[in-house]
Amino acid sequence: MIEFKLDKNSIRGPVDLRLTIQSGQTAGPEWEYVADHFVDSFDRADGAIKFEITQVGSTQEGSLYVKGFGESCHEPSQEALRQHIINVLRLEDDLESFYQYLQTLPRDPTSNLLAQIKGLRLMRAENLFECLICSLASQNNSVLLWNRSIRLLEKFYGRSVRFEDGTIGRLFPTPESLAKLKPRELNSKTSVGYRAKYFIKAARMVRNGDLDLEHLRKLDFQGARESLLEVLGVGPKVADCFLLYGLGKTEAAPVDVWIDRIARILYFKRKRKVTRKGIGDFLRETYGAYAGYVQLYLFHYARTRRIIRPSKRKSRDPRVYA
DNA sequence: AGCCAGGCATCAG
DNA sequence: CTGATGCATGGC
Numbered sequence A: 001m002i003e004f005k006l007d008k009n010s011i012r013g014p015v016d017l018r019l020t021i022q023s024g025q026t027a028g029p030e031w032e033y034v035a036d037h038f039v040d041s042f043d044r045a046d047g048a049i050k051f052e053i054t055q056v057g058s059t060q061e062g063s064l065y066v067k068g069f070g071e072s073c074h075e076p077s078q079e080a081l082r083q084h085i086i087n088v089l090r091l092e093d094d095l096e097s098f099y100q101y102l103q104t105l106p107r108d109p110t111s112n113l114l115a116q117i118k119g120l121r122l123m124r125a126e127n128l129f130e131c132l133i134c135s136l137a138s139q140n141n142s143v144l145l146w147n148r149s150i151r152l153l154e155k156f157y158g159r160s161v162r163f164e165d166g167t168i169g170r171l172f173p174t175p176e177s178l179a180k181l182k183p184r185e186l187n188s189k190t191s192v193g194y195r196a197k198y199f200i201k202a203a204r205m206v207r208n209g210d211l212d213l214e215h216l217r218k219l220d221f222q223g224a225r226e227s228l229l230e231v232l233g234v235g236p237k238v239a240d241c242f243l244l245y246g247l248g249k250t251e252a253a254p255v256d257v258w259i260d261r262i263a264r265i266l267y268f269k270r271k272r273k274v275t276r277k278g279i280g281d282f283l284r285e286t287y288g289a290y291a292g293y294v295q296l297y298l299f300h301y302a303r304t305r306r307i308i309r310p311s312k313r314k315s316r317d318p319r320v321y322a
Numbered sequence B: 001a002g003c004c005a006g007g008c009a010t011c012a013g
Numbered sequence C: 001c002t003g004a005t006g007c008a009t010g011g012c
Helices: A017-021 A078-088 A095-104 A128-138 A143-157 A175-179 A183-190 A193-208 A221-229 A236-246 A257-266 A276-303
Strands: A002-006 A032-034 A037-042 A049-056 A063-070 A160-162 A168-170
Touching: A002 A078, A017 A037, A017 A049, A049 A078, A063 A078, A095 A276, A128 A143, A128 A193, A128 A236, A143 A175, A143 A183, A175 A193, A183 A193, A221 A236, A236 A276, A257 A276
Parallel strands: none
Antiparallel strands: A002 A063, A032 A037, A037 A049, A049 A063, A160 A168
């Protein structure tokens, strides 16, 4: 077992670990919360690592306390774990300059609302295949349900790992292991519904080399996006999720039902002739490399407000109850 | 009971 | 090109 602390020297700006982990980002499933800390694990060429992470201190002056456990009785590399945490929580993103940027916007309807949310950070996947599957799983689904499905996916098809502390964990399945499945059995285990065939097809493309996720890093935003849109089940929103949470392209702004609703209210008041594509383009053109952060903050803002609720409701038959 | 969820493929016009 | 519809599942 190893332990260390990440302090001001490695965290640029505020951090709210709980807010970040529980914000429903599709980089991966939500980290498990046990006792007073979050738990996650990841795989490496030299073995899997499990870590427990706790926030110490306030959002403004927070640091992160980390414990790491290697596979069986091997101690993990502290440097590898440190880099993993910095990478997935994007601790090098300077959030203060994001908040300052918001204040410089001339009469932007969102800047004051969003700057009140502190310490919420974008996350970034290290396992691109996992991020793609999670993004596919999230479409027309709730955060609760797609997270549950991904945990079941790990339980039935992921490699089982025994860690130093004696606990057993499950890693995210490989493309090979999902490529073998048939939609029926995958759905019977994980309740992913009609998305089962999307998972399997994507897994086969990755296994066969028809879809090289690492290669997409080398392409520009539009190039990578166009390649992604050729995958069955990947539309504009799923592609943008992968570009943002997988490839870390922060100009991506996935437009889901929440962003659609909140953007109509805040930016396009009374203009009914706005499409989701229009909203995504607007966010990217307006906020540039900050579009991803604005989107994440808008998503959180909309979701945590009872006032922001579905507007278009199918008309129901009037009914008389005896 | 029905609407909804970090949408998309498909098809009609 | 735009708009409508079916889709699996389960929470609320």
